[in-house]
Amino acid sequence: MTTRPFSATVRRQDGAVIIDLHGEINGFAETALNQAYTQAEESLPAAVILNFADVSYINSTGIALIVGLMARARKNHRRLAVYGLSEHYVEIFQITRLVDFLNLYPDETSALAETIA
Amino acid sequence: MITRFWKSVTSFARPRQELAREDGRETAPDLRPVEIIDLDLASNDPLVAYLLSVSGVVEVERLNMDSPALKQLKQKQVKLIVPLVSQGELIGMLNLGPRRSEQDYSTDDRRLLSTLATQAAPALRVAQLVQQQQAEARERERIEQELRVARVIQQTLLPKELPKLDGWEIDALWRPARAVSGDFYDFFSFSDGCLGIVIADVTDKGVPAALVMATTRSILRSAAERWDAPGQILYQANNLLYPDIPPNMYVTCMVALLDPASGKLRYANAGHPPAFQRSPQQVVELRARGMPLGLMPDMDYEELEATLAPGDSLFLYSDGLVEAHNTSEDMFGFPHLRQVLTRTGCNEDIVQCFLGELNAFTGPDWEQEDDVTFVTLQRSSQPEQASTPRLLAELSIPSLPGNERQAMQQVADAVEGLGMEPARLERLKTAVAEATMNAMEHGNQYQPDRPVNIRVSAAAGRLCVAISDHGAGQVSTPAGAPDLDAKLQGLQSPRGWGLFLIENMVDELKIVSGESQHTLELYFDLKGES
Numbered sequence: 019m020t021t022r023p024f025s026a027t028v029r030r031q032d033g034a035v036i037i038d039l040h041g042e043i044n045g046f047a048e049t050a051l052n053q054a055y056t057q058a059e060e061s062l063p064a065a066v067i068l069n070f071a072d073v074s075y076i077n078s079t080g081i082a083l084i085v086g087l088m089a090r091a092r093k094n095h096r097r098l099a100v101y102g103l104s105e106h107y108v109e110i111f112q113i114t115r116l117v118d119f120l121n122l123y124p125d126e127t128s129a130l131a132e133t134i135a
Numbered sequence: 136m137i138t139r140f141w142k143s144v145t146s147f148a149r150p151r152q153e154l155a156r157e158d159g160r161e162t163a164p165d166l167r168p169v170e171i172i173d174l175d176l177a178s179n180d181p182l183v184a185y186l187l188s189v190s191g192v193v194e195v196e197r198l199n200m201d202s203p204a205l206k207q208l209k210q211k212q213v214k215l216i217v218p219l220v221s222q223g224e225l226i227g228m229l230n231l232g233p234r235r236s237e238q239d240y241s242t243d244d245r246r247l248l249s250t251l252a253t254q255a256a257p258a259l260r261v262a263q264l265v266q267q268q269q270a271e272a273r274e275r276e277r278i279e280q281e282l283r284v285a286r287v288i289q290q291t292l293l294p295k296e297l298p299k300l301d302g303w304e305i306d307a308l309w310r311p312a313r314a315v316s317g318d319f320y321d322f323f324s325f326s327d328g329c330l331g332i333v334i335a336d337v338t339d340k341g342v343p344a345a346l347v348m349a350t351t352r353s354i355l356r357s358a359a360e361r362w363d364a365p366g367q368i369l370y371q372a373n374n375l376l377y378p379d380i381p382p383n384m385y386v387t388c389m390v391a392l393l394d395p396a397s398g399k400l401r402y403a404n405a406g407h408p409p410a411f412q413r414s415p416q417q418v419v420e421l422r423a424r425g426m427p428l429g430l431m432p433d434m435d436y437e438e439l440e441a442t443l444a445p446g447d448s449l450f451l452y453s454d455g456l457v458e459a460h461n462t463s464e465d466m467f468g469f470p471h472l473r474q475v476l477t478r479t480g481c482n483e484d485i486v487q488c489f490l491g492e493l494n495a496f497t498g499p500d501w502e503q504e505d506d507v508t509f510v511t512l513q514r515s516s517q518p519e520q521a522s523t524p525r526l527l528a529e530l531s532i533p534s535l536p537g538n539e540r541q542a543m544q545q546v547a548d549a550v551e552g553l554g555m556e557p558a559r560l561e562r563l564k565t566a567v568a569e570a571t572m573n574a575m576e577h578g579n580q581y582q583p584d585r586p587v588n589i590r591v592s593a594a595a596g597r598l599c600v601a602i603s604d605h606g607a608g609q610v611s612t613p614a615g616a617p618d619l620d621a622k623l624q625g626l627q628s629p630r631g632w633g634l635f636l637i638e639n640m641v642d643e644l645k646i647v648s649g650e651s652q653h654t655l656e657l658y659f660d661l662k663g664e665s
Contacts, residue, residue: 023523029337042540044537045537046536046537047535073417075568077565077568077569077572078569078630078632078633078636079572079630081632081636082628082629082630082631082632083629085619085623085629086624086629088623089622089623089625089629090623092623093625105558106561106562108556108566109558110636112634113635113636113639114616114617114619114635114636115616115619116619119619119623120618132405
């Protein structure tokens with residue numbers, strides 16, 4: 019079994035900031051994920067979009083890290099949007115009620131269209 | 136009751152000066168001459184007795200009695216009273232003011248009014264009765280609606296699902312005589328894998344019994360959390376129930392603990408009709424001494440044992456069955472019950488068998504006298520085939536951060552041949568990963584020399600993944616969804632999702648705590664999967 023360590027890259031796209039997430043979101047991802055989010059916030063965007071298309075695994079610690087980002091976004095009145103989740107993780111985001119507090123999109127185009135509108 | 140009818144209809148002529156216009160010509164007669172007087176007529180007002188004693192029209196000016204109502208009528212310039220009497224009861228009055236012509240009422244007028252009263256009184260009575268019946272129907276509907284809600288609430292107190300045990304078929308029926316019931320049954324699981332079975336019957340029926348039922352259920356559940364002996368559970372429940380149960384009420388109750396693996400049944404009885412054990416050879420009453428709950432404090436309950444061998448079944452019931460009567464007033468009775476149990480045709484579905492027997496005995500128009508409840512447990516006659524699990528994998532995972540991925544993958548590989556749907560496989564993987572993380576972190580404190588042991592097996596259409604650690608003490612059971620709002624406000628740690636996720640991924644979760652290990656048993660139904 020191969021595991022992929024977590025990494026994240028930040029890019030600006032059409033006036034929004036997108037964080038591309040790669041690998042597995044678990045306890046090991048904490049520092050890199052939080053740093054990426056801090057970097058994303060530097061330009062004071064109205065919305066931050068998380069791209070999960072290249073994420074293969076999220077465990078409960080990973081859910082807690084995402085909840086932490088949601089709390090930061092809420093504190094700074096910043097919208098948080100998400101796209102690229104697999105069906106299984108969409109279900110988990112629904113069960114945990116994360117979907118009540120962030121917007122889920124199937125792809126980058128729809129996420130950008132809705133978020134920067 | 137008379138006062139509610141006293142909105143008397145009164146006819147008045149307007150004073151002549153009001154009819155004169157400024158130009159000196161008279162106006163057309165006023166067409167709004169009817170006034171409703173809110174007459175304050177007490178039932179002991181002498182006017183009532185007087186009006187009942189006379190027949191026909193009464194001239195107000197000729198009356199002289201100490202009557203507040205009469206005084207009020209005179210103030211309103213009422214000249215004539217036409218009593219409306221029906222079946223000896225004064226149900227209304229027509230009160231007339233002065234004639235428009237300012238002349239006295241003639242004999243013809245009075246005769247006409249008397250005739251009118253004779254015809255109007257029964258019509259008014261009918262209208263009043265219709266109104267009264269409509270109000271009563273509305274009240275009945277309101278009560279029935281409340282009872283419907285009460286029944287729904289009470290049904291939520293019964294087990295939502297019947298327990299699923301390998302090699303056992305469990306069934307139950309609950310049929311209240313009224314909207315709500317004093318009968319109930321319940322099941323609870325014990326950490327050693329035993330199943331608790333309760334059947335109980337509160338004296339009386341309807342709402343009072345239902346309220347005591349709800350209390351008794353909670354008390355028994357609370358006792359079963361602390362004790363795992365049926366006699367002790369009943370002893371505790373009796374002492375808790377005794378101070379609060381209303382006088383003349385009590386609860387009969389049987390509590391049994393079944394070890395599904397061995398078929399051993401420990402039971403105690405608080406005055407409930409004895410359960411029956413049926414084997415291919417005989418039918419045996421499972422009697423045990425004990426007073427009903429709520430009658431006297433500090434009662435001891437005899438605890439006995441029986442063993443349900445493969446092919447045996449257990450039948451628990453409430454007295455609504457044995458005390459049911461047919462149209463000839465014969466009682467269903469114990470001999471009949473025993474006869475049904477011995478009948479060979481009643482093997483597959485005992486509950487349906489008894490229901491059919493009861494319906495045949497009582498007839499189609501039976502007005503059910505008492506609540507009827509059955510609970511049955513049947514042990515499969517082929518225990519080896521039904522209960523011997525097929526071992527798919529035994530794994531030992533070192534307790535190191537990130538190793539849950541290894542557990543997840545190895546379990547996924549082990550179940551490959553079961554043909555689980557992709558979505559259910561993902562759920563299984565997440566549940567296994569979370570349970571393994573839980574075991575590594577909380578049970579083994581991430582000590583690599585304390586591995587997490589995983590056993591994957593399949594039996595009777597179910598997959599079981601048992602994940603054990605080396606922890607001690609109780610595992611806190613999932614208590615609903617974590618409070619996401621509090622987490623987002625920073626009032627709670629963002630963590631704490633593990634058990635909640637597991638519970639939502641599996642078909643059943645059992646947490647077994649021993650002295651030196653915890654085991655989370657994750658169950659997935661395989662029915663419908665190849």
